[in-house]
Amino acid sequence: GESPSSALKNPPVRRNAPPRSRVLSMGGAKHTLARPLLHHSNPPWPPPRAPLAGRRCHLSRTPLRPNLTWEGTRPRAPGAPASSRSKALLGRLALALKAQRVGEAWAAFDALRASGALLPSQALVAGLITASSYSSGARLLPRAYGLALALWRRRPDLLHYDSLARLALTLARAQMAEPAATVLRIMLECGKLPPPPLWSSAISHLARTPAGSHLASAILIELCECFLRCPASSKRSKMTKPDTTLFNLVLDSCLRFGSPLKAQQVIDLMPKVGVVADASSIVAIARVYEMNGHRDDLRRLKPPVDSASSVLLDRHYQQFYDCLLSLHLKFNDIEAAGGLVLDLYRRRSESGTKRAVGKPCMVQVGSGNLKTGCKMLVEPTLLRHDFVVEPECHSGLIVFTNGRLVLSHKAVAKLVDGYIRHGKVRELSELLVSIHKVVGTLVEASLSTDVIVACVELGWLQTAHDILDDMESAGDAAPEAMYALLLMAYCKRNLLGEAKVLLRQMREGGLLVNLSDEKAISLCLSGELPVNRNVFHGTNLVGGSCLAEFLDKEAGEDESGVHLTYEFNSSIFFFCKARMMDDAMKTFRRMQERKVQATVQTFSHLINGYSSLEMYREITILWGEVKRRLEVGILPADRDLLECLLWNFIRGGYFERVMEIVCYMENCDMHADKWKFKREFLKLHKHLYRNLSISNARTDAQSKRLEHVKALRKWVGIDRVKGSN
Structure with missing residues (x-):
């Protein structure tokens, strides 16, 4: 019935009790089993x-x-007696x-x-x-x-x-x-x-939850760091080298739980560790690049992916082409988007012929002009059975139908809208003609007819007329029903001058040669114009085609500032990688002057650039920019960005800023990897203010700093048990 406190004051006498000198002690303080043995x-x-x-x-x-x-405290001697x-x-x-x-x-x-x-x-x-x-x-x-x-x-x-x-x-x-x-x-x-397989087994279970995914990526990074510190021929090096499956598991979990910044860290380690990127890795990397806006890096993966052959691989790489097309459109590079679309149709036409089998090759990761860049070995045809990414189209631009990759209505609408916004209708017509020539069947001509029908239904009659003229000039005239459709639209809108011009073109092509202008216009208004309507099979001309609906939606969206964000971020990323921080900040200020909103990626590039130069004071200024945007809600709270700031402030000794971020993360109920921050603190500031109290401070600034250091030590768990650090 004795309480623990009384037992501590009056310990009972035991026979054969060990000498008091054998009690475990650390830092001069004795510890009993009532205290936790580990912090x-x-x-x-x-x-x-x-x-x-x-x-x-x-x-x-x-x-x-x-x-x-x-x-x-120490192992038993070989000959030590035991009771x-x-x-x-x-x-x-x-x-x-x-x-x-x-x-x-x-x-x-x-x-x-x-x-x-x-x-x-x-x-x-x-x-x-x-x-x-x-x-x-x-x-x-x-x-x-x-x-x-x-x-x-x-x-x-x-x-x-x-x-x-x-x-x-x-x-x-x-x-x-x-x-x-x-x-x-x-x-x-x-x-x-x-054994190496255990890492993959454990992380495959860890990566199923957001917190577990966060920890799994941190463990993989630590495992890579351990491997890079070991001599290449050592046994420890062989035991710590992560394999491709382990990287694929972590990348997939980062993507599922929205951690593209952490995934980018993992990708940067792949060439350093010497891991081979297989087909699943390539798709995961493509999705990370698309989320972070790294179009140049994604472009470098296209040649090896293009060389891969088989229906299975085509279906697998649906996501890759989807990400690349999405980035082209986000960068407002309509020519590159059109070129990619044409490449996809060429890939379809070659699906029945023997194509070059993708061979392992080296791909540059990062800029080839920078010392920080390195090359990664990729095997585009290696699709492992132990880990396969489920084919799904995230942007909805590329779909896999009947064993082939095709454009969705959403992709065609974005493409057509882009060409029209840039005033490049002739280039759009050339693309449609090129696709028709590559495929060479009447069925595939539906792409050009769908575009013309959509333009007519939306009232873009001049655009539809220009496409018809361009196709006719290229020797690939559209079906006669397209001319009739446009003619009827002109007549319904009482655009008789344009209708007569179109009738003249139709007669030159051998259409309606026996009808006068007045008779043809009358038949158009009554819907009895004698044309071949078989080409309209499956197209809803009355209610509007599916493409017209997507195109109308795209035309109503104002994404003029999106491409500026990606272009500015791309420039900032390059300057930060090259450690040209003055140029990076000039670009950032220009971004602000043009009222272009900075993103999580913008601040991540700048923070990593300053961190590589150990310029932690400048990072505190960036934290002010981030904090203001978080307060007004124009920047989403990203855990990876906040942890990056937290890690740099611990390294730089800005403990007040550290506790600001800690409080913000706790208020947002964000999981923080305290192990990582505790290790960094002990490595750099292990004995900082360890034996001082606030009363020892001479100034208010010292008092506050001491208070923040104590709070950080308590948060990471160093001071939870006296003497355990």
Whole structure:
């Protein structure tokens, strides 16, 4: 009935108690088992008697007596004697594990610790963690996790990679993202590396939730950093090199949960690590480039993709061409968009012939004129069975029908609207004629007829007339029904002068040669003009074709500022990669002068550029720009951007700015990877103000800085347990 506080003041006398000098201590302070044995960046784990969410997990089934100690500062000497009770408990633990009685094993382990004896061997500890990981008991998995954390902090020599790997995989399967990520990071830091396939297995489960995806990408980046630090011929290098499947899993999860900035970091690591980009990688990379506006990088992937052959690959690369066409249109590059469309129709015409099989080749990642650029090996025909991206068209511009890639009505509408806005009707006509010649069938002539019908239904009669004239001049005259349709539209709008000009052209082509102008106009108004209407089969001339509806919608949207945003961002990105920050900021100011709204990508490019030069003060100025836009709601709150700012401010020592971002992220209920920030803080500012209090500050500025440092240490978890840092 004695309370824990009274037990601490008056510890009971025990026989065979270990000497007081053997009590675990750190920083001159003694620690009992009532205190947590490890402080880490993740939130405290819940107790085993409660539901798994929201409570602290102890290392034993019942709360440990506060007057008992754990002698775990160093391993037992080979010849060190053990008490008979300790031997009995060790034997009981071994037998319970052998019989798979996990509850009895934990009871023996708790009794062993309560007796003050040395810890079990590595094999027994590994067996206990493994058995708890595979047990059906809901309370045992968090206990195994807590034990692994404590041992990592105090006795990492007792941890084994196999038991940690099983624990991490089980936690990931149970969707315990932070505990699973913590165990994976422990393995990475301790050098207890599992077989390479485990990384993919664990991350495949982690990447199913937004928080898990965020942690999975961070772990992959840390894994790549570890690999790049190792000698190429070392065993550690072979164990830490991530494979293509691992990159594909992380890229796909970043795309699903809207983290294009994090995905870009992952892509930049692929050529450095030497990973081969397969067909799935290429599609994922294309989607990331499309979201970030990196059109030049995406263009470099087109030649190897064009060389890939087969119906399966055509269907797979639907997303690639969709992303590339979308970027051409966003950059307002209508000529490039038209060229891509023509290439797609040529690809269709060659589908029945033997095409060159795509071979592995090197593709430049980043600008070839910059030292920061590097080359990545791509295999466009390599479509792995262990990971396949589901073909789906995100922009809805390219569709896969009857074994071929075709333009959707949305894509045709954007293309036609772009040509008309630029006053390039002749170029539009040339494109339609070229497509007709490439395909060479009457069925494919429906593209040109659909365009003419849509223009007529929207009242763009002069545009339709120009297309008819251009096609006739190119020797590829449109069907006679198109002329009749335009003639009827002229007559209904009482544009008789234009109608007579069109009638003259029709007679020169051998149409309506026996009818006078008045008779032809009369028949048009009555709907009895004698023309061949078979070409209208499947087209709704009365209610308007589907293309006309899309074209009307496109014409009503004002996207004049979109292409300016992409063009400015592209220039800023180039200057930042080249570390030409003065030019980048001049471009940013021009962007502001022209009232073009900066995006998340704009600030990401600028922050990364300044970060590469360690110009953290300039980043604080950018944070002011970002904060103002966040407050008025013209910039979306992006976790990757905020974490990038947070990381740079920790490196630069701007702790007040750090806590501003921390408060904002907490208010927005954003998950923050505290492990990463804790590691960065300890690497650069481990002993900063560690033993000072606010009363030691001489000025108000020092007092505030000390307060912010203390708040940061508490947030990442360094000061949660006294002496644990």
